[in-house]
Amino acid sequence: MTDGLAGVVLAAGEGRRLRPLTRLLPKALCPVGNVALVDQALARARSVTPAVAVNAHHGRRQIEEHLAATGAGVHLSIEEPEALGTAGALGCLRDWIDGRPVLVVNADGWHRADLRALAAGWDGERTRLLTVRDAARGTWGDRRYVGAGLLPWSEVCRFPATPSGLWELSWRHLEPGIDLELVSHEGPFYDCGTPADYLAANLEASGGRTVVGEGAVVDGGAEECVLWPGTRVGPDEHLWRAIRAREDVTVLVR
Numbered sequence: 256m257t258d259g260l261a262g263v264v265l266a267a268g269e270g271r272r273l274r275p276l277t278r279l280l281p282k283a284l285c286p287v288g289n290v291a292l293v294d295q296a297l298a299r300a301r302s303v304t305p306a307v308a309v310n311a312h313h314g315r316r317q318i319e320e321h322l323a324a325t326g327a328g329v330h331l332s333i334e335e336p337e338a339l340g341t342a343g344a345l346g347c348l349r350d351w352i353d354g355r356p357v358l359v360v361n362a363d364g365w366h367r368a369d370l371r372a373l374a375a376g377w378d379g380e381r382t383r384l385l386t387v388r389d390a391a392r393g394t395w396g397d398r399r400y401v402g403a404g405l406l407p408w409s410e411v412c413r414f415p416a417t418p419s420g421l422w423e424l425s426w427r428h429l430e431p432g433i434d435l436e437l438v439s440h441e442g443p444f445y446d447c448g449t450p451a452d453y454l455a456a457n458l459e460a461s462g463g464r465t466v467v468g469e470g471a472v473v474d475g476g477a478e479e480c481v482l483w484p485g486t487r488v489g490p491d492e493h494l495w496r497a498i499r500a501r502e503d504v505t506v507l508v509r
Contacts, residue, residue, distance in 0.1 A: 364402025
């Protein structure tokens with residue numbers, strides 16, 4: 256079923272919980288391990304299909320400029336005047352999807368799952384979602400969505416191009432084992448929705464070491480930190496579990 260599969264990377268979110276970082280960059284452009292989240296999502300999607308679209312709303316100009324600069328070669332779906340949500344984004348892309356099943360990937364979900372394994376053997380008839388065990392935040396028992404799934408055209412074709420969510424329009428009405436397949440991922444997963452999860456994803460990616468962006472300078476100390484490109488830790492500073500996004504923007508995670 257990977258032949259003719261349409262990939263959609265969802266990158267239009269506001270990232271309100273990730274402020275003040277998302278006042279500087281849209282969440283999809285925040286780097287994990289010095290690679291923008293949207294670039295990592297695109298790489299995962301393209302491991303399954305070459306046909307990939309990205310939606311944009313919040314920070315759309317920055318996302319447009321980034322995708323152009325990196326030569327991403329994607330179909331860009333601009334949502335105006337408002338963001339359309341996870342289902343509305345697919346409804347807006349209905350003409351581009353054009354009868355194909357869809358691989359949907361959240362730009363803000365960080366994990367190391369091989370999406371080729373997720374797609375292997377899929378019959379294109381039932382929704383298939385990648386999940387991890389999370390007893391505290393599970394949606395289906397202890398299963399939590401990881402931000403990657405396969406949707407048949409029979410589901411996608413009925414989504415309107417209006418603000419709406421996949422959970423509300425589709426997934427809440429499906430029964431695991433009947434019309435919904437839940438596939439397990441045993442590795443780490445972070446949704447990067449909060450500074451704590453964003454820091455945790457970076458430390459997981461780096462093996463626990465401070466992530467130093469291009470051109471960042473550490474004259475003092477920085478333990479378990481994320482330093483965005485061009486930032487500096489002064490000689491009299493010692494940062495611990497902090498995200499320095501700009502000289503005047505440092506988020507402490509405690």
